Amino acid sequence: MVSPLHRRNAIEHVLELGMCSVRRACEWLELSRSAYYRRPKCRSDRERLLLKRLLELSHEHPTYGYRFITQLLRREGWEVSYKKVQRLRRKEGLGVVRRTPKKRRCGSSRGQKSRATEANDVWCWDFIHDVTEDGRSIRILSVIDEYSRYCVVLESRRSFTAKDVIKVLKKAIRRLGAPKRIRSDNGPELIAQSIQRWLEAHKINTVYIEPGCPWQNPFVESFHSRFRDECLNREWFINLLDAKVCIADFQQTYNTIRPHSGIDYKSPVEIHFNQGFDSGRATPSLHQSLANTIQPLPMLT
Secondary structure (H helix, E strand, C coil), X not given: CCCHHHHXXXXXXXXXXXXXXXXXXXXXXXXXXXXXXXXXCCCCHHHHHHHHHHHHHHHHCCCCCHHHHHHHHHHCCCCCCHHHHHHHHHHCCCCCCCCCCCCCCCCCCCCCCCCCCCCCCEEEEEEEEEECCCCCEXXXXXXXXXXXXXXXXXXXXXXXXXXXXXXXXXXXXXXXXXXXXXXXXXXXXXXXXXXXXXXXXXXXXXXXXXXXXXXXCHHHHHHHHHHHHXXXXXXXXXXXXXXXXXXXXXXXXXHHCCCEHHHCCECHHHHHCCCCCCCCCCCCCCXXXXXXXXXXXXXXX
């Protein structure tokens, strides 16, 4: 019982039992009588709408913290600060489970350093593994643009060959253009001679990290951490088709809606395609229906 509200509730319980007077109960529970008789102000209509929308977004995105929720509210036009959202979430008992930090491996990296300076400058790719309900494994190829954090490819199949990787990469290049460099680890599908020849023919330079040094490919590793936390660990895939649908939904949300702290809490599509949301901060009308939620941007083709 540290807050005045808890102390007030305890005093009311004592009074209901008829154990003592208000003065004596306030003395025992260390709460002044003026604080006991003072009642909190009722929330305004706007405050109730804000709290309801905050709870809806927090339930829809349980892995988002108060900073991400604040950005989503601001996109809808709410004038709200980080502190206010944090206070309301704490009062409602909302929070994100903190993951135990992993121990960093000590060692000097001698990998080639190449920082992306624009969209389609450096792509990074890697595989991530999951299983369906019948226990069969699925492999997911992810390709990320390092500058904008845009998820270029998120393809799921039972298995990948070098030819499959080339087909997926061709499709992505037809949509977005070819990158100047592509960074990856030393996986067998990514160092195959057929891929090497194809990349060389299309004048795409390769940057391979050192074996056993995943920190040299940080952008795709960070994406995989969010992908597993917000999609793979939350969904139970019935079959491959179910996995494809769920993963495509996550890719669309990640690219168009999810704020990214590394790019000033913007979404990757805003940086990659120079598309921005309305910067206006007008307060929503109290007569506006709460059914109006964020509408995802159309799928880019």
